[in-house]
Amino acid sequence: MVTLARGRASRTEAPAALRRDPRQTVERLLSLADVKIDGDRPWDIQVHDEAFYARVLAEGALGLGESYMDGWWDCERLDEL
Numbered sequence: 001m002v003t004l005a006r007g008r009a010s011r012t013e014a015p016a017a018l019r020r021d022p023r024q025t026v027e028r029l030l031s032l033a034d035v036k037i038d039g040d041r042p043w044d045i046q047v048h049d050e051a052f053y054a055r056v057l058a059e060g061a062l063g064l065g066e067s068y069m070d071g072w073w074d075c076e077r078l079d080e081l
Contacts, residue, residue: 022053035081042077
């Protein structure tokens with residue numbers, strides 16, 4: 001059973017919501033920093049492996065960095081991220 005507090009799902013619901021659409025979740029998070037996935041600006045990231053989204057959500061900043069080193073994504077101007 002999901003409980004709602006002020007129209008929001010409880011903490012136990014959040015992980016399930018993240019698993020349903022990890023790409024959308026990562027897109028929303030990156031949009032807060034004005035970064036688009038597969039956008040055309042120098043600071044937008046280009047994703048090469050769909051596993052990137054789940055890895056970033058599961059491992060956070062470490063997963064972001066390691067997925068970059070593994071070639072799962074890149075960026076024309078990494079210094080502008």
